[in-house]
Amino acid sequence: MVGLGKHRLFDEDVLVIGLGRFGAAAALEMDRLGYRVHAIESDGxxxxxxxxxxxxxLAVDAADPAQLAEAKPGDFRIAVVGxxxxxxxxxxxxGNLVDAGLPSIWAKAVSAEHARLLERIGVHHVIFPEAESGSRVAHLVNDRMQGYIEFEDGYAIVKMTPPQELIGFTLAETDIRKRYGVTVVGVKAPGEDFTHALPETKVGRHHIMIVSGPSKLIEQLAARP
Known part of the structure; x- marks a missing residue:
């Protein structure tokens, strides 16, 4: 299969349904990030x-539970409906994915009413493609990144939860800039104000970090357990 020998940042199987412009962008970017992307597209x-x-x-109709079953949706943690x-x-x-019990379902909405209905049936993340591109969503499905902005030169700023290896240490002790080539701009804990990062800033499990640097290096940090 394509790409199985490549280095994988995110070693996980994901399901993408619908390979139009949005779904294709999400699928190809997740493939680049190292996910094993299984897709369903009714147009042969x-x-x-x-x-x-x-x-x-698979060239099947995912709206039909019997045809969707060919993809074994229950085997996936993440699905994107494009x-x-x-x-x-x-x-x-x-609805079929919700019935299958997937814990992280992302779905594209084309109107506010469509979004409301998706939320009512149990979709976890509703996306408006005018605001969220498929490639950007590909960076958010791993649950580590909570916000992602990439510039044309491959530089990115992200909001993310800290990897386990940083928790309990100061930024000076982790030497994150030297080890990963990225900069922690600031940290924020629930109920507290955003604070600019200093060498003595200690990273807690409850912190959200704002990190900047080359997008590929940030992806490597986000892939850490």
């Missing part, structure tokens, strides 16, 4: 186009 020609780019592509051409198909597909 479109499915064939991506069959050599992703781990597996269907936008049919609200009915989107809702049926999302």
């Amino acid at each position: 020609l479109l499915a064939e186009r991506f069959s050599r780019k992703l781990t597996r592509v 269907i936008g051409s049919s609200i009915e198909a989107s809702l049926l597909t999302a």
Whole structure:
């Protein structure tokens, strides 16, 4: 299968349903990040186009529970529903994933009413593609990053939870800039004000960090357990 020998930052199987512009962008970016991307696309020609780019592509209708079952959705933790051409198909597909018990379902919404219905049936993250590009969502599904802004030169600023190896140590002790090539701009704890990071800043389990640097180096840090 494509990409199975590559170095993987995020060693996990994910499911993407719908390979239109949004879904394709999310799928290809997650593949680049190292996820094993399994996709479902009802358009056979479109499915064939991506069959050599992703781990597996099935040309079935995910709105039909029997056809969705071919992908074994219960085996996945994360799914992204990129269907936008049919609200009915989107809702049926999302409902099938909720029934399968996936703990992290992301779904594209094309209107406020569509978003409301997706939330009512149990979708965990509703995305408006005008605000959230597919490639940006690819960086957020791992649950470590809570915000991601990338600039044209490959530089990024992210909001993220700290890796285990930083917890309980000061930034000087972790030497994060030398080890990972990124800079911790500041930290924030629940109920407290944002504080700019200093060498003596100690990273706690409850902290959210604002980190800046080359996007590829930030991705490596976010992949740490």
